[in-house]
Amino acid sequence: GQQLNQSPQSMFIQEGEDVSMNCTSSSIFNTWLWYKQEPGEGPVLLIALYKAGELTSNGRLTAQFGITRKDSFLNISASIPSDVGIYFCAGQHLYGGSQGNLIFGKGTKLSVKP
Amino acid sequence: DAGVIQSPRHEVTEMGQEVTLRCKPISGHDYLFWYRQTMMRGLELLIYFNNNVPIDDSGMPEDRFSAKMPNASFSTLKIQPSEPRDSAVYFCASSLQYNEQFFGPGTRLTVL
Numbered sequence: 001g002q003q004l005n006q007s008p009q010s011m012f013i014q015e016g017e018d019v020s021m022n023c024t025s026s027s028i029f030n031t032w033l034w035y036k037q038e039p040g041e042g043p044v045l046l047i048a049l050y051k052a053g054e055l056t057s058n059g060r061l062t063a064q065f066g067i068t069r070k071d072s073f074l075n076i077s078a079s080i081p082s083d084v085g086i087y088f089c090a091g092q093h094l095y096g097g098s099q100g101n102l103i104f105g106k107g108t109k110l111s112v113k114p
Numbered sequence: 115d116a117g118v119i120q121s122p123r124h125e126v127t128e129m130g131q132e133v134t135l136r137c138k139p140i141s142g143h144d145y146l147f148w149y150r151q152t153m154m155r156g157l158e159l160l161i162y163f164n165n166n167v168p169i170d171d172s173g174m175p176e177d178r179f180s181a182k183m184p185n186a187s188f189s190t191l192k193i194q195p196s197e198p199r200d201s202a203v204y205f206c207a208s209s210l211q212y213n214e215q216f217f218g219p220g221t222r223l224t225v226l
Contacts, residue, residue, distance in 0.1 A: 033214070035217075040219070040220075041219055041220070042118070042205050042207070042217030042218050042219050042220050043157075043205075043217045044217070045214060045215070045216065048214055088157065101159050101162075101170065101173075102159065102215065104156055104157040105156075106156045107156065
């Protein structure tokens with residue numbers, strides 16, 4: 001099946017640092033989503049992007065829909081301990097006017113040292 | 115507002131037994147999705163429904179898996195017979211727009 005390349009796989013950072021992660025695909029997506037999953041819980045939607053070049057913020061989180069429509073970036077500014085978790089990107093194709101299924105990246109595991 | 119509700123949260127069973135996972139979507143949502151999450155394969159879509167009708171079940175691993183949605187507020191995912199390789203976390207998600215899916219807390223299934 002189709003795959004999204006999400007990097008990095010894991011990050012260990014100091015509290016207060018900024019974080020960047022990204023997802024790339026070999027094919028074009030028409031939607032990019034970013035989710036966060038904490039241990040023992042389901043993924044929680046953080047940001048949804050629908051247009052190439054779109055830049056959207058949610059508090060300290062900012063995500064961008066790449067201009068080529070093949071990538072997306074998530075930045076977290078001034079990290080805090082509660083940012084710990086696994087961050088997933090998800091992309092969706094548009095096939096002849098019909099929406100394809102969401103395809104998820106393998107996740108970026110974020111650890112924050114106080 | 116209540117989110118997606120799944121039960122049980124944990125299930126431990128023996129190989130060969132039937133397993134039934136349950137999901138109550140968010141009220142008013144017309145899409146319901148079943149996913150499986152493992153370390154090796156990540157999040158995989160198994161099946162999804164729109165207005166209680168199964169639309170795409172191409173992700174269902176094999177005939178041992180079946181899913182139903184008898185009404186807008188309830189869905190089941192059944193595995194019969196279960197096998198150790200079915201051990202995973204199973205998530206139900208629902209949405210009003212197809213792509214902004216809200217996930218439940220998951221059911222952690224262990225098949226011994």
